Amino acid sequence: xxxxxxxxxxxxxxxxxxxxxxxxxxxxxxADIALISDCSQFAPRMPAITVGLKGLCxxxxxxxxxxxxxxxxxxxxxxxxPGNAICTMIGKLTDAxxxxxxxxxxxxxxxxxxxxxxxxxxxxxxxxxxKRDLEIDTVHGEIGYTTIERKxxxxxxxxxxxxxxxxxxxxxTVLPAEASxxxxxxxxxxxSSEKITRMVVDYLQKICPxxxxxxxxxxxxxxxxxxxxxxxYMRAAHRAVxxxxxxxxxxxxxxxxxxxxxxxxxELGIDTILLGLGLPDDNTHSPNEKFNLDDFQRGIxxxxxxxxxxxxxx
Amino acid sequence: xxxxxxxxxxxxxxxxxxxxxxxxxxxxxxADIALISDCSQFAPRMPAITVGLKGLCxxxxxxxxxxxxxxxxxxxxxxxxPGNAICTMIGKLTDAxxxxxxxxxxxxxxxxxxxxxxxxxxxxxxxxxxKRDLEIDTVHGEIGYTTIERKxxxxxxxxxxxxxxxxxxxxxTVLPAEASxxxxxxxxxxxSSEKITRMVVDYLQKICPxxxxxxxxxxxxxxxxxxxxxxxYMRAAHRAVxxxxxxxxxxxxxxxxxxxxxxxxxELGIDTILLGLGLPDDNTHSPNEKFNLDDFQRGIxxxxxxxxxxxxxx
Numbered sequence: 001x002x003x004x005x006x007x008x009x010x011x012x013x014x015x016x017x018x019x020x021x022x023x024x025x026x027x028x029x030x031a032d033i034a035l036i037s038d039c040s041q042f043a044p045r046m047p048a049i050t051v052g053l054k055g056l057c058x059x060x061x062x063x064x065x066x067x068x069x070x071x072x073x074x075x076x077x078x079x080x081x082p083g084n085a086i087c088t089m090i091g092k093l094t095d096a097x098x099x100x101x102x103x104x105x106x107x108x109x110x111x112x113x114x115x116x117x118x119x120x121x122x123x124x125x126x127x128x129x130x131k132r133d134l135e136i137d138t139v140h141g142e143i144g145y146t147t148i149e150r151k152x153x154x155x156x157x158x159x160x161x162x163x164x165x166x167x168x169x170x171x172x173t174v175l176p177a178e179a180s181x182x183x184x185x186x187x188x189x190x191x192s193s194e195k196i197t198r199m200v201v202d203y204l205q206k207i208c209p210x211x212x213x214x215x216x217x218x219x220x221x222x223x224x225x226x227x228x229x230x231x232x233y234m235r236a237a238h239r240a241v242x243x244x245x246x247x248x249x250x251x252x253x254x255x256x257x258x259x260x261x262x263x264x265x266x267e268l269g270i271d272t273i274l275l276g277l278g279l280p281d282d283n284t285h286s287p288n289e290k291f292n293l294d295d296f297q298r299g300i301x302x303x304x305x306x307x308x309x310x311x312x313x314x
Numbered sequence: 315x316x317x318x319x320x321x322x323x324x325x326x327x328x329x330x331x332x333x334x335x336x337x338x339x340x341x342x343x344x345a346d347i348a349l350i351s352d353c354s355q356f357a358p359r360m361p362a363i364t365v366g367l368k369g370l371c372x373x374x375x376x377x378x379x380x381x382x383x384x385x386x387x388x389x390x391x392x393x394x395x396p397g398n399a400i401c402t403m404i405g406k407l408t409d410a411x412x413x414x415x416x417x418x419x420x421x422x423x424x425x426x427x428x429x430x431x432x433x434x435x436x437x438x439x440x441x442x443x444x445k446r447d448l449e450i451d452t453v454h455g456e457i458g459y460t461t462i463e464r465k466x467x468x469x470x471x472x473x474x475x476x477x478x479x480x481x482x483x484x485x486x487t488v489l490p491a492e493a494s495x496x497x498x499x500x501x502x503x504x505x506s507s508e509k510i511t512r513m514v515v516d517y518l519q520k521i522c523p524x525x526x527x528x529x530x531x532x533x534x535x536x537x538x539x540x541x542x543x544x545x546x547y548m549r550a551a552h553r554a555v556x557x558x559x560x561x562x563x564x565x566x567x568x569x570x571x572x573x574x575x576x577x578x579x580x581e582l583g584i585d586t587i588l589l590g591l592g593l594p595d596d597n598t599h600s601p602n603e604k605f606n607l608d609d610f611q612r613g614i615x616x617x618x619x620x621x622x623x624x625x626x627x628x
Contacts, residue, residue, distance in 0.1 A: 013484055040388075054387060058485045067449040069600040073368060073570030074354075076472040076500055077412060078464040080454035083473030083497075084408060091405030094398060096523060098391055135381040140394035140525040150392040158390040158489050159397030161479035166496065170327055171372045171533040173498055174599055175472050182480065183397075184487055186390055209410060211454040219485035256387030285488055286383040 001311050004031060011038070014058075014220030019263050026267060033233045033310070034264050039254050039276030040284075041295070042123065047245040047302075049237055050274035052152060052253030053261060055187030055224035057196045058160075061204060061216040062180040063089065069165075070175040079175065080211025083164045086179040089214070092207050093157055093183070098150075099142045100157045100185070102203045105196065110189045112153055120148045123250060133281060152253030156186045182219075186255055193221030222259035227271060236309035237273045244302025275302070315625050318345060325352070328372075328534030333577050340581060347547045347624070348578045353568050353590030354598075355609070356437065361559040361616075363551055364588035366466060366567030367575060369501030369538035371510045372474075375518060375530040376494040377403065383479075384489040393489065394525025397478045400493040403528070406521050407471055407497070412464075413456045414471045414499070416517045419510065424503045426467055434462045437564060447595060466567030470500045496533075500569055507535030536573035541585060550623035551587045558616025589616070 006029065008018050022029060042048040065082040066075070094100055112120075125148050131139065141150035150156070164179035166172035185196060197218045208214040228234070229251055241249040254274075261272045277299040283289045320343065322332050336343060356362040379396040380389070408414055426434075439462050441453065455464035464470070474497055479490035499510060511532045522528040542548070543565055555563040568588075575586045591613035597603045 012486070056387070056487070058487065060485075065450065068597065070448070071570065071598045071600070072470075072472040072474060072498055073370070073500055074465065074568065074594065074598065075448075076465075076498075076569055077468055077470030078453055078455050078461045079448060079450060080412075080452075081472050083476060083495075084404065084412075084471075087401040087404035087473065087476070087495075088410070090398065090401035096402070098394075098398075134384070134389075134393060136379065136393060136525055138394075138525050139392055140523075141392050147392045151388065151390075154391055156386075156391030157398075158386040158395050159401065159479065159493075160386060160486060160488050161481045161490070162397060162401070162476045162493065163481040164477075165473065165475035167475045167477040167494075171374075171496060171498070172326070172474060172599065173370070173372065174474050176475070179473075179476065180481075181397075181401075182485065184386055184390075184485070186387055209454075211450055211452050254388065255390055256385065280388065283382065284385045284388065285486065286385070 001307050004029065015259060018260055022263055022267050029268055031268065031270055034270055034272040035275060035306070036258060036261065036272050037275050037277055038258055039256065039274050040278040040280055040282065041276060042250045042252055044279055045247065046124065046250060047241050047247055048250040048252045048276065049234070049241065050254045050276055051229055051251045052226040053224060053274070054255050054257055055191060055193050056184060056220070056222040056257035057187060057193040057200070058182070058184040058219040058221070059197070059200055059216055060180065060182050060219055061214060062178055063208065063212050063214050064178045065212050066177055069177050072173040072175040075175050080209055081175050082179040082212055083176050085209045085212045086162070086164065086181055088209060089204060089207050090159060090181060090183065097143050098140060098156065100155065102199050104199050105155070108190045108192065109155060112149065116153065117149065119251070120153065121146065123148055123252060151255045153188060155188050155191060156255070157183060159183045186257065187224045189224050189226055191224060193223060197221065222257040223262040225261050227274065231271065232313045233271065233273060233310070236313050237275055237306060240302050240306035240309045241275065243305040245298050315621050318343060329573060332574055336577055336581050343582060345582065345584055348584055348586040349589060350572060350575065350586050351589055351591055351613070352572055353570065353588045354592040354594055354596065355590060356564045356566055358593055359561065360438065360564060361555050361561055362564040362566045362590065363548065363555065364568045364590055365543055365565045366540045367538060367572055367588070368569050369505060369507050370498060370534070370536040370571035371501060371507040371514070372496070372498040372533040372535070373511070373514055373530055374494065374496050374533055375528060376492055377522065377526050377528050378492045379526050380491055383491050386487040386489040389489050394523055395489050396493040396526055397490050399523045399526045400476070400478065400495055402523060403518060403521050404473060404495060404497065411457050412454060412470065414469065416513050418513050419469070422504045422506065423469060426463065430467065431463065433565070434467065435460065437462055437566060465569045467502060469502050469505060470569070471497060473497045500571065501538045503538050503540055505538060507537060511535065536571040537576040539575050541588065545585065546627045547585065547587060547624070550627050551589055551620060554616050554620035554623045555589065557619040559612050
């Protein structure tokens, strides 16, 4: 088995150089299968192979009003306030249950099959433990879908950041000249990040209150994927995990996005085995991120077994 | 004429020590009339005496969801997002025209009389110039009222600041654990900042989406006032301005709040002459705040004439 390593360090800024590099080095990168471990196990001692990733459409929107910050006493009530406006606009992106209200957003969504839903329902997910871990009294999301379906297989829209006016300690009676927000949509097959971006920009223009203007642009996008478990490479990966972890892996869909998976498919024509070693409570993208040392050891063993197993694929 | 100066430097943090000081020194501070200049002229070369100030109710609200920041891919769509929630909630505070939707908010408002409205309509306000100065294509506000009425004599609600999640350059796919906002309401006679605070807190609790909790507190408040022009002191001030500026002053209402005016009335039993020297484009509370040197000179002269004129009041 010949192994080629492709390393990059720009994933958190949208990997601007990765796709151009792959496109420019197709022959050099030629391979039968790709392996990526930027995903996770299902739960402690429940290894998994990820078979679905959501796409991503990450937007930044700026709402502008008057040409300068104003005194909210002298001007308030007579001039449109971009802070109020951006809240109203974001409030119109989803309904109370988180269903996205952007016209056309669900048009291309491939609905889950009865089989998909059965498989997800069969996963050993403990919703009470999920709530305890996050210290929330209720889960939340689109009506008619389970938490597993919402997390892994339904499109979503989440605010990632908002900045407007005075945010220091105490009070300042300012009517801010502008407000900005970042929000991202996770996409499922067959939604297209490019098409969704256009829908969002059009919708934001439409719902922008008079007296304000809105500018919106996409930071980066990724296309959703679903990987078939019916291949010799996937069966090889399954056996490797079973040996390395001492347990059969589950198949699961994940709400995260790994744009290069689609690039590898499009440019090199190869599938990717998504073999994650982390845990859902690793605090990814959050303070105190961790990685379990036992899983590190099991991962090393699994990688060795995987080379063995891949050697058997004809 | 004996003059007592009362100086304080805490107005922007709500003057926590001023009222206790006044209460503790009533005899020492005893006076016939107070003079405050923390207001402005109507326009360049249009001096004014302010006869109405709005009250203030400044709120800070924090919406909390899960116990930590989460990855918006892995958890988005399954957990209530405080960033989305705070936008939805603030969006429900006002309608598209800025009318406040908090139940009971307008209950105690003293409606403008026909005479009030005539007086305000007679002020030499140039709405086109107002729009040009702020570079806005339209004014905004409660339907059925003019810009002058909205600014000076109608209650308002403005977002002053919002902070949530990732606000740096670029993208971070975080589902924030909490979001906070500052907003303030300007009040008119006979609204009470204490009563309004209770209404707001109740309403926020009611509209907080499930899966989130809300905490709200008032930073500081002030009561609205309207000063009668029918007094010997006001007539003395009128003559002093006419001499100092070489022009008769207008009477106007101002959207700003000066809480001590009510304290002086309650504790010392005296009215306040609100004789402002600044201009509406001084960028109060904004970058590049200024004060016109010619008005500084006219103000010095007006202050001298005022002592002369007050000496004539029996």
